[in-house]
Amino acid sequence: MSSQGLTSGGRSVTTAPSGVLARTTTALSRNPRARLALLLSAPMFWLVVLYLGSLATMFAASVWQVDSFTGQVQRTFTWDNFHTLLTNSVYRTIALRTVMVALIVTVLSAVIAVPVALLMAKGLRSSRTRALLVIAISMPLWANYLVKGYAWRIMFDERGVLDWALHPLGGHTPGLGLTATTVALLYLWLPYMILPVYAAFERLPNSLIDAAFDLGGRPWFAFRTVILPLVMPGVIAGSIFTFSLTLGDYIMVKIVGRATQLYANVVYDNIGVAGDLPFAAAAAVFPVLVVVGYLVAVRRTGALESL
Amino acid sequence: MRLQGVSKRFADVVAVDDVTLDVHDGEFLTLLGPSGSGKTTVLRIVAGFENPTSGTVEIAGRDVTSDPPYLRDVNTVFQDYALFPHMSVSENVEYGLRVKGVDRGRRAAAAAKALATVELAGLGSRKPSQLSGGQRQRVALARALINEPRVLLLDEPLGALDLKLRRQMQLELKSIQRQFAITFIFVTHDQEEALTMSDRIAIFDAGRIVQLGSPQEIYEQPATSFVADFIGTTNTLTTQTGAAFCLRPERISVSATQPTAQVRMRAGHVTETSYLGATRTVLVQTDDGTKLTVSVPAQASTADITPGARVWCTWEDTAEFIIR
Numbered sequence: 001m002s003s004q005g006l007t008s009g010g011r012s013v014t015t016a017p018s019g020v021l022a023r024t025t026t027a028l029s030r031n032p033r034a035r036l037a038l039l040l041s042a043p044m045f046w047l048v049v050l051y052l053g054s055l056a057t058m059f060a061a062s063v064w065q066v067d068s069f070t071g072q073v074q075r076t077f078t079w080d081n082f083h084t085l086l087t088n089s090v091y092r093t094i095a096l097r098t099v100m101v102a103l104i105v106t107v108l109s110a111v112i113a114v115p116v117a118l119l120m121a122k123g124l125r126s127s128r129t130r131a132l133l134v135i136a137i138s139m140p141l142w143a144n145y146l147v148k149g150y151a152w153r154i155m156f157d158e159r160g161v162l163d164w165a166l167h168p169l170g171g172h173t174p175g176l177g178l179t180a181t182t183v184a185l186l187y188l189w190l191p192y193m194i195l196p197v198y199a200a201f202e203r204l205p206n207s208l209i210d211a212a213f214d215l216g217g218r219p220w221f222a223f224r225t226v227i228l229p230l231v232m233p234g235v236i237a238g239s240i241f242t243f244s245l246t247l248g249d250y251i252m253v254k255i256v257g258r259a260t261q262l263y264a265n266v267v268y269d270n271i272g273v274a275g276d277l278p279f280a281a282a283a284a285v286f287p288v289l290v291v292v293g294y295l296v297a298v299r300r301t302g303a304l305e306s307l
Numbered sequence: 308m309r310l311q312g313v314s315k316r317f318a319d320v321v322a323v324d325d326v327t328l329d330v331h332d333g334e335f336l337t338l339l340g341p342s343g344s345g346k347t348t349v350l351r352i353v354a355g356f357e358n359p360t361s362g363t364v365e366i367a368g369r370d371v372t373s374d375p376p377y378l379r380d381v382n383t384v385f386q387d388y389a390l391f392p393h394m395s396v397s398e399n400v401e402y403g404l405r406v407k408g409v410d411r412g413r414r415a416a417a418a419a420k421a422l423a424t425v426e427l428a429g430l431g432s433r434k435p436s437q438l439s440g441g442q443r444q445r446v447a448l449a450r451a452l453i454n455e456p457r458v459l460l461l462d463e464p465l466g467a468l469d470l471k472l473r474r475q476m477q478l479e480l481k482s483i484q485r486q487f488a489i490t491f492i493f494v495t496h497d498q499e500e501a502l503t504m505s506d507r508i509a510i511f512d513a514g515r516i517v518q519l520g521s522p523q524e525i526y527e528q529p530a531t532s533f534v535a536d537f538i539g540t541t542n543t544l545t546t547q548t549g550a551a552f553c554l555r556p557e558r559i560s561v562s563a564t565q566p567t568a569q570v571r572m573r574a575g576h577v578t579e580t581s582y583l584g585a586t587r588t589v590l591v592q593t594d595d596g597t598k599l600t601v602s603v604p605a606q607a608s609t610a611d612i613t614p615g616a617r618v619w620c621t622w623e624d625t626a627e628f629i630i631r
Contacts, residue, residue, distance in 0.1 A: 215402045
């Protein structure tokens with residue numbers, strides 16, 4: 001069939017192919033598998049060699065050690081790094097704190113995103129207002145990360161904007177620390193939650209909402225039984241972003257967290273200050289496991305199928 | 308059920324223009340009109356999805372104009388069926404009872420019974436995505452009927468089905484309507500469907516009801532040229548005095564032999580014939596330049612009625628009707 005297609009295609013193909021290029025072209029057009037393999041080679045190289053390769057290197061390095069005298073990496077197998085991470089209460093506390101912050105950021109961003117996305121997708125008659133809201137929500141993504149970080153520092157600082165605003169009401173800023181970090185991270189990752197939830201609402205036909213009301217469902221009942229289950233895949237897609245981005249962040253906490261440490265700081269400090277790459281690699285295994293565990297749990301719910 | 312002076316404006320478009328309509332209990336009323344004529348908007352106003360700009364909606368003698376959909380004793384079968392994709396067929400059908408707080412056991416029994424009514428017994432555990440279009444349509448019907456609404460609204464429910472299935476569902480809908488003695492308000496743009504199923508038809512044009520009556524009244528005495536054109540095919544002829552009258556294609560006889568002189572007769576030439584199975588359509592160009600569409604039984608002998616043949620068209624005086 002493909003040879004028929006070729007002969008009818010044009011005169012140049014019907015004549016015997018001459019030269020390497022012409023022969024390769026003919027071979028590729030006749031063999032869809034070879035064509036696909038060639039097309040995918042660049043992204044596959046990226047994924048397998050650069051991404052999975054470096055991940056494997058990290059896992060390998062996590063069971064090595066640094067010689068305390070020479071500072072050289074010794075490539076001998078040891079569980080010491082993991083033993084320290086698991087038994088030292090400092091690391092356990094930081095790990096627990098980080099997962100808590102990631103969960104709080106994820107839950108709060110979902111709680112904010114669902115009504116906002118519902119309003120954007122279903123509440124507005126004017127598509128102009130809708131487009132403006134989408135732009136407004138993605139606008140923070142245009143600004144520089146550090147600028148946003150220092151903006152939040154000014155907000156939460158002892159004599160900052162928040163203090164000034166709350167003072168007449170008899171309130172005070174919670175100051176720089178874990179609260180400020182959580183709020184700043186929530187602000188940073190919120191668009192990553194709103195946009196997939198908005199997309200999920202856009203995909204939800206209005207007639208389903210009408211049907212829930214029509215069958216006697218009051219607004220809250222209809223929301224709980226029809227609307228929320230159907231936009232859940234969007235919430236879960238968003239939560240993968242907010243959760244893993246929070247797990248990996250170490251800069252915002254430096255800017256607005258005062259002395260607070262999150263888990264990524266352990267990784268960063270061991271690379272930079274301590275120069276203990278194997279320990280940093282061992283520390284970095286933890287967030288990988290958490291995210292993989294999270295994805296497996298999400299997969300169980302079936303939400304990934306509708307992404 | 309009663310609509311009184313209902314209008315609906317969207318921005319600068321008048322979708323429904325001063326519609327007043329009394330629907331009798333237990334009748335099958337069809338809202339028929341081309342797309343954009345306001346019939347679906349009227350249905351959505353009755354359901355409570357849209358608020359009328361002016362006018363009132365009464366159900367069972369009570370003004371429900373400002374009631375939300377969940378307080379109205381009406382249910383809707385949606386054009387796209389609107390089945391909840393994350394629920395099984397049974398869960399879909401039970402939804403209305405779940406809202407009312409009926410316990411699980413009675414819900415399941417009622418759902419099984421409703422599914423049996425629409426001939427889907429045993430399919431309750433499937434997901435809507437595992438059903439065919441016709442089956443989904445039946446689930447949507449069962450989901451609405453289980454609530455025993457006073458009025459059932461159907462928004463072009465058969466539009467997505469193929470012709471054969473549509474014919475079958477038309478008959479089934481009609482028998483279900485008689486069996487449950489529920490008022491049906493049925494929206495369609497298919498005039499044949501409207502004629503087959505309805506007790507009465509309301510013809511919509513540009514947001515207004517232009518004629519309301521039984522299928523026979525509407526077909527035989529169309530009130531306006533719009534109705535005459537929309538329902539079936541109409542031939543418009545002029546008398547020697549210049550007055551216009553109309554004829555339906557099946558009320559005209561065509562013959563290749565000249566009949567004895569009659570008043571109700573036109574001579575002309577056949578321009579085209581087409582075979583439609585049960586009938587044959589003959590297009591005739593009369594000597595005074597009028598184009599006539601004539602419908603004759605297919606089995607009638609038509610060997611000499613071929614394009615170019617000289618023919619005479621005749622009709623009874625009762626076949627003539629005049630429109631404003």
